[in-house]
Amino acid sequence: MKRIVSFILVVLVTVGVMAYTSPGLLKDIRLGLDLKGGFEILYEAQPLEAGQAVTRESLTQTAKSLEQRANALGTSEPEVTTEGTNRIRLRLAGVTDEVEVRSKMKEPAELTFRSAAEDDEPGTYSKIELRGNEFVENGASVVYNSLNEPMVDIQVKDKEKFAEITKRLQGQPLAIYLDDELLSAPKVGQTLTDGKAQITGSFTREEANELRDTINLGALPLKLTEKYSQSVGASLGQLSLEQTIKAGIIASIFILVFMISMYRIPGVVASFALITHTWLVLAIFYLGDFVLTLPGIAAFILGIGMAVDANIITYERIKEELRSGKSILSAVKSGERISFRTVMDSNITTIIAASVMFWLGTGSVRGFAIVLIIDIVTSILTNVFFSRFLLNLLVKANLIKKPSYFGVKESEIRAL
Amino acid sequence: MRFKWDYDFIKISKYFYTFSIIITLLGILSLAIFGLNYGVDFRSGSNVDITASKSVTKEEIVPVLEEIGLAAEEPQISAGSDRISIRFPSVLNEEKESSLKASFNEKIDPEASFEVNTVDPEMAKELGRNAIYAVLLASLGIMIYVTIRFEWRFAVAAIVALLHDAFVVISIFSIFRLEVDLTFITAVLTIVGFSINDTIVVFDRIRENLRFSKIKTRTDLNEVVNRSISQTMTRSLYTTVTVFIASLFLFLLGGESIRMFSLAMVIGLVFGAYSSIFIASPLWAVLKGKQKPNHNNPSKTTP
Numbered sequence: 001m002k003r004i005v006s007f008i009l010v011v012l013v014t015v016g017v018m019a020y021t022s023p024g025l026l027k028d029i030r031l032g033l034d035l036k037g038g039f040e041i042l043y044e045a046q047p048l049e050a051g052q053a054v055t056r057e058s059l060t061q062t063a064k065s066l067e068q069r070a071n072a073l074g075t076s077e078p079e080v081t082t083e084g085t086n087r088i089r090l091r092l093a094g095v096t097d098e099v100e101v102r103s104k105m106k107e108p109a110e111l112t113f114r115s116a117a118e119d120d121e122p123g124t125y126s127k128i129e130l131r132g133n134e135f136v137e138n139g140a141s142v143v144y145n146s147l148n149e150p151m152v153d154i155q156v157k158d159k160e161k162f163a164e165i166t167k168r169l170q171g172q173p174l175a176i177y178l179d180d181e182l183l184s185a186p187k188v189g190q191t192l193t194d195g196k197a198q199i200t201g202s203f204t205r206e207e208a209n210e211l212r213d214t215i216n217l218g219a220l221p222l223k224l225t226e227k228y229s230q231s232v233g234a235s236l237g238q239l240s241l242e243q244t245i246k247a248g249i250i251a252s253i254f255i256l257v258f259m260i261s262m263y264r265i266p267g268v269v270a271s272f273a274l275i276t277h278t279w280l281v282l283a284i285f286y287l288g289d290f291v292l293t294l295p296g297i298a299a300f301i302l303g304i305g306m307a308v309d310a311n312i313i314t315y316e317r318i319k320e321e322l323r324s325g326k327s328i329l330s331a332v333k334s335g336e337r338i339s340f341r342t343v344m345d346s347n348i349t350t351i352i353a354a355s356v357m358f359w360l361g362t363g364s365v366r367g368f369a370i371v372l373i374i375d376i377v378t379s380i381l382t383n384v385f386f387s388r389f390l391l392n393l394l395v396k397a398n399l400i401k402k403p404s405y406f407g408v409k410e411s412e413i414r415a416l
Numbered sequence: 417m418r419f420k421w422d423y424d425f426i427k428i429s430k431y432f433y434t435f436s437i438i439i440t441l442l443g444i445l446s447l448a449i450f451g452l453n454y455g456v457d458f459r460s461g462s463n464v465d466i467t468a469s470k471s472v473t474k475e476e477i478v479p480v481l482e483e484i485g486l487a488a489e490e491p492q493i494s495a496g497s498d499r500i501s502i503r504f505p506s507v508l509n510e511e512k513e514s515s516l517k518a519s520f521n522e523k524i525d526p527e528a529s530f531e532v533n534t535v536d537p538e539m540a541k542e543l544g545r546n547a548i549y550a551v552l553l554a555s556l557g558i559m560i561y562v563t564i565r566f567e568w569r570f571a572v573a574a575i576v577a578l579l580h581d582a583f584v585v586i587s588i589f590s591i592f593r594l595e596v597d598l599t600f601i602t603a604v605l606t607i608v609g610f611s612i613n614d615t616i617v618v619f620d621r622i623r624e625n626l627r628f629s630k631i632k633t634r635t636d637l638n639e640v641v642n643r644s645i646s647q648t649m650t651r652s653l654y655t656t657v658t659v660f661i662a663s664l665f666l667f668l669l670g671g672e673s674i675r676m677f678s679l680a681m682v683i684g685l686v687f688g689a690y691s692s693i694f695i696a697s698p699l700w701a702v703l704k705g706k707q708k709p710n711h712n713n714p715s716k717t718t719p
Contacts (some may be wrong), residue, residue: 034673042539099514226510227536233529236467240671247669251662258658294674295599299606305659306613309651312658313617316651342620345565346613349558353609356554357602360546368602372609 003397018279032293035241037234038093045222054086062222125175140212150208152199159195167191265405270311273387280378295368303375310383314339322403426638432694443587455597462508462534466500469527547601569703574615577696581611581687599677607684615692656689
């Protein structure tokens with residue numbers, strides 16, 4: 001009686017949690033570009049000048065600049081990641097003017113020092129005095145004054161030119177621009193003859209570091225070439241999503257009907273475990289903030305097929321044990337024990353294959369591999385442990401009395 | 417439902433060996449002569465897929481391409497009822513891409529939706545190389561695992577079977593000129609995973625049956641293999657059928673961009689089950705049969 005109660009409780013709680021959370025999960029799972037439309041570009045970064053190398057720092061800085069640009073263009077949730085030693089992957093969804101975004105992304109940003117021209121409005125500066133490539137590479141550093149306020153030290157290549165500029169602009173602001181954005185407009189205090197200067201302002205430590213990085217890297221430090229691009233229309237993505245989900249639902253119904261007709265009560269338990277499995281994978285996607293792509297959905301649906309395998313292996317084994325004349329309890333026990341090894345071996349080998357895919361793959365292959373791995377691991381939890389736990393509760397509660405509940409006919413049982 | 421599978425699998429396996437060898441040879445031949453029909457992911461170039469709201473013919477598209485100077489590249493155009501696919505052998509730059517979209521929307525169908533994939537040649541080569549590494553590395557990893565858990569003969573037989581499956585799918589894609597893209601690699605790798613999964617289940621049973629049997633002659637060995645296959649047959653059949661049907665639904669109803677993936681899966685699944693029974697297990701029997709007799713067989717001493 002106690003076991004029946006705990007069985008019902010476990011099922012009810014599980015159903016409750018799933019029913020309560022599922023709508024939110026389905027709404028909030030991040031979809032890949034192939035499912036919601038958008039575009040993806042893989043850039044290869046090269047140094048601006050020959051002979052220089054692409055450093056980790058410059059690559060990250062470039063990625064950061066790209067992200068800022070994407071944000072500035074008003075795209076939603078731009079996703080910029082670095083890949084390997086010289087690649088940057090950019091994913092943008094919901095872009096209306098793709099051409100503009102693409103060209104804006106690639107053009108090298110320019111760092112300039114400007115002064116006010118005659119007809120400039122107050123606070124704007126249009127006369128370019130110095131360009132980014134006129135600074136000493138890696139010559140900028142953050143220093144602190146006596147009040148522990150951060151300042152940025154810079155060095156220019158041409159001392160005379162800098163002396164001339166600072167002399168001419170004494171007491172006036174020399175503004176620092178990144179593209180057309182004003183970063184800061186410090187006033188020139190005195191003529192600087194040694195090619196060194198300090199940029200002061202009410203910076204936070206972080207702002208000072210950023211400014212230093214920008215100057216050091218000469219704005220967008222790397223040249224970007226498009227190596228791969230994919231753009232998917234929003235309605236097309238929607239269509240793919242609908243089609244694949246429809247296929248998935250039909251496939252799942254088929255699998256559930258198959259399991260129940262072949263294995264009766266254990267089949268019902270397995271079906272329940274499979275539904276829990278599906279929910280768990282979605283929950284992991286939500287919690288881990290993974291992006292679901294089309295190949296991902298495919299892997300997901302196939303993973304359900306593999307989860308079914310774990311149940312089939314176990315139940316076939318239990319059936320065999322029943323046919324050899326064992327009691328239901330001992331048939332379930334030994335069937336589960338013997339099949340456990342097989343299930344683990346076959347799952348681990350598939351995990352090995354998926355790990356290799358993840359390790360070597362890029363983009364969609366990687367996405368596929370992640371889903372497959374998550375799928376297999378959760379499948380072990382739900383379709384091995386959880387479904388066994390439920391089945392054992394039923395068996396021990398003496399609710400499954402006859403071998404026919406497992407789909408075994410009396411006539412098939414060998415007498416001991 | 418219960419099936420009786422008391423066949424002499426080892427005996428009939430020689431026909432299947434022949435069958436597999438023929439397919440493999442055909443595959444090698446086809447690959448040597450025609451190669452694979454590479455999609456844009458590998459071949460480099462641009463691939464434009466258009467979903468239109470109405471039926472569009474090839475004749476309607478050509479003038480549009482001519483106008484923006486893209487017809488000179490002799491793109492491959494396949495126009496379906498509402499799905500048009502244009503393949504450009506060279507990379508379409510941003511400007512051309514957008515003018516193609518604009519004039520298609522203007523002249524043919526304002527509601528058309530586009531999917532454009534562009535790959536740089538260098539990148540394409542790298543993707544192909546990585547794919548081969550992935551299959552080899554996955555095989556190696558699996559081989560090590562199986563050798564640790566079983567013995568090297570099982571590992572060798574399993575790897576032969578999985579490479580066979582992967583190659584058969586590649587061959588079929590080559591023979592029927594089906595397009596190979598990035599998702600195809602994913603499919604092949606999944607097939608590798610499935611194939612090994614299936615083989616392991618059969619091997620596991622062989623290993624178990626070995627414990628309780630005294631192997632003196634080759635006939636005893638064959639008998640154990642046959643018995644193990646017939647014991648796991650129902651499971652192999654059920655699992656393959658379920659996953660097969662799931663893939664089939666994906667192939668028939670799933671989105672266009674995973675169609676080739678699903679097709680590869682459907683083919684691979686059938687061969688995955690087939691090779692576990694008719695290639696891997698008999699091959700293991702052959703390898704095991706060559707083992708020097710009179711050795712202190714550790715499998716016998718295990719309780």
